[in-house]
Amino acid sequence: MASMHFTMVKILLLYLMTACCNANDEACMASIGVGVGTCPPTWIQWKDKCFKATKEPLTWSQAHEECSRMGGVMATPNSPEDTQQLLSITHNQHFWIDCNDLVNEGVWECKEGETAIYYRDWADGEPNEFGGQDEDCVKYRFKIDENTPSWNGWNDVRCEDVFELAVCKKPAPSLHFLHV
Known part of the structure; x- marks a missing residue:
């Protein structure tokens, strides 16, 4: 169950990151964080x-x-x-x-x-x-x-x-x- 929850969180984060990247919105990317300590x-x-x-x-x-x-x-x-x-x-x-x-x-x-x-x-x-x-x-x-x-x-x-x-x-x- 914990593995499934973690997978769902990863999918959600990838979706959010993709949406921001597609919009080329650096403020959005900064708000969700693109990896830990990673720059846009x-x-x-x-x-x-x-x-x-x-x-x-x-x-x-x-x-x-x-x-x-x-x-x-x-x-x-x-x-x-x-x-x-x-x-x-x-x-x-x-x-x-x-x-x-x-x-x-x-x-x-x-x-x-x-x-x-x-x-x-x-x-x-x-x-x-x-x-x-x-x-x-x-x-x-x-x-x-x-x-x-x-x-x-x-x-x-x-x-x-x-x-x-x-x-x-x-x-x-x-x-x-x-x-x-």
Whole structure:
């Protein structure tokens, strides 16, 4: 009898997962859990989090909106290891991070959702308001070649620039069983 009950639960879960996959509804998939600690399709799991790079370059604000739409937040590196993971997800392309001095010029607030990040990795000469421009948002820039090693690191840029990917982050879902 217990084996039959377990089989029925598996069939129900497979049905729910298939319905979500067919609808391509990541929120549905997260609510039912696609396996224990498994990220939705097209997301990359690292530790207990799921990551996904945006498909196209966005402004800093658009990157925030896109991550929120996908049920996550803009990923912000909190260590050199985090930076390397995010670079692997973007295939060594520049990416937006959730740091800005929009509220108070020169006071950089870095966070990931509501969590403050205290790690900083400014590239040489940054932040700098280059050319007198109002550079209030931050991207991670990756060196172009071996002759520009000081290029690696955070760079303040204009928030309206449309040239950076973003990496969205959310917790890996877990499978929940309903008690009947």
